[in-house]
Amino acid sequence: MSIFVDKDTRVLVQGITGKEGQFHTRQCVAYGTRVVAGVTPGKAGQDMDGIPVFNTVADAVQKTGADCSLIFVPPAFAADAVMEAADAGIRLVVAITEGIPVLDMLKVKNYIEGKPVRLIGPNCPGIITPGEAKIGIMPASIHKPGGPIGVVSRSGTLTYEVVHQLTKQGIGQTTCIGIGGDPVNGTNFVDCLSAFEQDPATRGVVMVGEIGGNAEETAAEFIKTRMSKPVIGFIAGITAPPGRRMGHAGAIISGGSGTAQAKIEAMKAAGIHVCENLGTLGELCQKVFK
Amino acid sequence: MKIHEYQAKELFKKYKIPIPAGGAAFSVEEARKVAAGLGGWPVVVKAQIHAGGRGKGGGVKLARSADEVNTVAGQILGMTLVTHQTGPEGRMVRKVLVEQGLNIKKELYLSIIPDRASAKIVLMASEAGGMDIEEVAAKTPEKIIKVFVDPLLGLQGYHCRQLAFGLNLPPAAVKSFMPMIQNLYRLFVEYDCSLVEINPLVITAEEAVIALDAKVNLDDNALFRHKDVLEFRDLEEEDPLEVEASKFNLNYINLDGNVGNMVNGAGLAMATMDIIKLAGAEPANFLDVGGGASAEMVENGFRIILSDKNVKGILVNIFGGILRCDTLARGVVEAAAKTGINVPVVVRMEGTNVEEGRRILAESGLNLITAADLKDAAQKVAQIVK
Numbered sequence: 001m002s003i004f005v006d007k008d009t010r011v012l013v014q015g016i017t018g019k020e021g022q023f024h025t026r027q028c029v030a031y032g033t034r035v036v037a038g039v040t041p042g043k044a045g046q047d048m049d050g051i052p053v054f055n056t057v058a059d060a061v062q063k064t065g066a067d068c069s070l071i072f073v074p075p076a077f078a079a080d081a082v083m084e085a086a087d088a089g090i091r092l093v094v095a096i097t098e099g100i101p102v103l104d105m106l107k108v109k110n111y112i113e114g115k116p117v118r119l120i121g122p123n124c125p126g127i128i129t130p131g132e133a134k135i136g137i138m139p140a141s142i143h144k145p146g147g148p149i150g151v152v153s154r155s156g157t158l159t160y161e162v163v164h165q166l167t168k169q170g171i172g173q174t175t176c177i178g179i180g181g182d183p184v185n186g187t188n189f190v191d192c193l194s195a196f197e198q199d200p201a202t203r204g205v206v207m208v209g210e211i212g213g214n215a216e217e218t219a220a221e222f223i224k225t226r227m228s229k230p231v232i233g234f235i236a237g238i239t240a241p242p243g244r245r246m247g248h249a250g251a252i253i254s255g256g257s258g259t260a261q262a263k264i265e266a267m268k269a270a271g272i273h274v275c276e277n278l279g280t281l282g283e284l285c286q287k288v289f290k
Numbered sequence: 291m292k293i294h295e296y297q298a299k300e301l302f303k304k305y306k307i308p309i310p311a312g313g314a315a316f317s318v319e320e321a322r323k324v325a326a327g328l329g330g331w332p333v334v335v336k337a338q339i340h341a342g343g344r345g346k347g348g349g350v351k352l353a354r355s356a357d358e359v360n361t362v363a364g365q366i367l368g369m370t371l372v373t374h375q376t377g378p379e380g381r382m383v384r385k386v387l388v389e390q391g392l393n394i395k396k397e398l399y400l401s402i403i404p405d406r407a408s409a410k411i412v413l414m415a416s417e418a419g420g421m422d423i424e425e426v427a428a429k430t431p432e433k434i435i436k437v438f439v440d441p442l443l444g445l446q447g448y449h450c451r452q453l454a455f456g457l458n459l460p461p462a463a464v465k466s467f468m469p470m471i472q473n474l475y476r477l478f479v480e481y482d483c484s485l486v487e488i489n490p491l492v493i494t495a496e497e498a499v500i501a502l503d504a505k506v507n508l509d510d511n512a513l514f515r516h517k518d519v520l521e522f523r524d525l526e527e528e529d530p531l532e533v534e535a536s537k538f539n540l541n542y543i544n545l546d547g548n549v550g551n552m553v554n555g556a557g558l559a560m561a562t563m564d565i566i567k568l569a570g571a572e573p574a575n576f577l578d579v580g581g582g583a584s585a586e587m588v589e590n591g592f593r594i595i596l597s598d599k600n601v602k603g604i605l606v607n608i609f610g611g612i613l614r615c616d617t618l619a620r621g622v623v624e625a626a627a628k629t630g631i632n633v634p635v636v637v638r639m640e641g642t643n644v645e646e647g648r649r650i651l652a653e654s655g656l657n658l659i660t661a662a663d664l665k666d667a668a669q670k671v672a673q674i675v676k
Contacts (some may be wrong), residue, residue, distance in 0.1 A: 020582075098581075101482050101512035102404050107443040109409040125611070137581075139611045139641050155557020156581065157609040161664065164609070164640060183406040183555060210557050214408050236560035239545075239567045242377070242578070247541045247556025248580040249511065250406070255424045260564075263342060277568050278561045279665025 002129035012037040014093040015072035057088040079104035083191035095122035119186025125178035144172035150196040153208035165282030181248030189219035205254030224270035298504035312389030321363035332391035343373030397490035419490035482512030547572025550595035569672035588621025615647025638667035
């Protein structure tokens with residue numbers, strides 16, 4: 001079992017003919033992901049490694065029955081691409097694109113609200129159900145299929161580090177999701193935690209947060225009141241200076257809020273096993289999840 | 291991107307938001323000329339730096355005559371202004387804004403920001419203007435009016451009325467406040483601002499509503515569609531190493547410690563800084579070379595880290611995904627060949643093409659210290675700088 005994606009997920013790639021789109025589509029296909037279509041406006045009728053390319057998402061959905069879209073469209077056009085996918089009846093949109101203007105994302109977020117679509121990202125590595133489907137840019141080899149642990153994170157390479165440590169300890173993953181490093185994103189921690197709680201194959205969750213915003217505090221409240229499975233938490237940015245954007249647009253301590261310390265305290269108060277030293281995360285997982 | 295008050299006021303002018311008469315000056319001479327053209331005393335001379343709290347730090351002064359303008363502009367220009375936002379080292383003042391003094395009856399607070407939690411655009415206003423709004427928010431949150439605007443619908447009339455009546459504006463002021471707030475919202479949206487703040491927004495004795503201060507931050511991700519404000523960037527307000535790094539699309543922030551570090555990915559970079567600290571050392575920087583870094587970017591990253599004279603050791607932590615370990619290794623070798631690496635370097639690599647990367651480094655003949663994992667890496671580099 002898994003959450004959000006599995007071996008039956010039918011993926012289309014928006015921006016499939018671009019450099020990144022091509023490279024990562026091939027990686028996803030090599031992993032066994034069912035990539036059924038690509039969309040690049042003006043290139044309908046062409047194909048990429050035998051995958052048919054369409055002008056619009058609506059065409060691609062109608063012809064191929066795609067239900068998930070992976071987006072590699074440049075930042076200036078990415079918001080448009082997400083809304084196009086939502087309008088075409090796509091159930092899951094995974095937006096990899098980094099650098100989308102905040103006001104664009106505010107519009108997208110309000111536009112898709114109430115529609116039967118889930119957005120993961122933007123500015124994220126995507127989602128993988130090891131052994132079944134990889135819909136994103138994460139290196140496949142570090143994952144171990146079969147569960148029983150779910151991973152949810154605001155970061156990319158930091159997620160790889162966490163997954164790598166799990167796998168080295170012999171602990172597999174059900175599904176790993178990067179929700180993205182932007183201040184305004186789609187799926188949040190609580191959405192993922194709630195899905196993991198309901199997934200029978202998932203026995204515990206590793207949650208990776210960072211400075212900025214209050215998503216971790218909200219997640220801690222959810223875990224405290226609504227979750228029975230054990231959760232290990234990690235927060236990056238204890239040494240980050242206030243007022244400076246630490247790479248991710250969302251990773252900034254402003255007006256005294258969003259500090260790592262406040263998040264760690266909220267997590268501890270909610271009964272989350274907080275990992276204070278990333279170097280020892282694997283060992284902590286071994287202890288908590290055994 | 292941060293811009294100066296006088297630049298923000300240029301944008302205000304464009305959007306017909308009332309501001310005091312005035313102009314920017316880069317010398318005492320210019321300041322006197324601007325003051326003379328205003329047609330009345332007193333005038334206010336305000337230091338232009340990218341930090342708040344200028345008044346308390348002595349960067350805002352009143353002048354009642356041309357002589358006084360000479361004196362105060364002379365004091366402010368060239369001073370190192372220290373405020374709660376500049377850090378103890380302060381900021382050199384290179385320009386001032388000279389403005390007409392006003393007959394102020396009341397000071398208000400007004401701002402517009404994107405709210406990440408609600409995904410709305412939020413307008414905040416308060417009668418407790420002129421003060422540190424974070425303090426007001428913490429101590430007396432009931433004194434702040436918040437209006438949430440759906441970005442798809444935009445600002446409605448009732449939003450403006452909520453603000454105007456919430457602020458207890460006199461009737462004459464309400465009339466000029468309504469179009470002003472509409473224009474301010476338009477400016478916020480049309481320029482992709484991440485903050486528009488007026489503190490204080492003043493009501494004059496004549497019941498005019500005027501933006502005495504102006505703070506505008508722009509969303510870096512949206513600058514591609516606002517080429518006209520790119521010239522507002524003031525490189526003198528930024529750290530020289532950070533400016534250099536930005537030329538190569540490197541995400542670099544200069545810090546106080548002595549362990550340089552180079553990492554791919556912002557989250558992993560923060561976590562690497564944290565683990566350096568846990569090992570008993572202090573990070574000298576944040577450097578995210580990004581997902582798709584080239585060998586050239588890695589090489590420039592090294593050059594920038596090494597130009598910080600405090601750096602006594604470097605930790606390279608790369609989790610190869612899109613950025614392959616062999617690309618990183620080539621960048622390290624290039625950097626060593628071109629700039630010469632004169633401090634110990636600890637390298638920790640995992641992920642895509644890690645074997646090839648390790649081979650390149652091993653065969654390079656460089657004196658690199660390899661680490662088995664993250665914990666090992668942090669301990670090794672902390673040992674070096676002890």
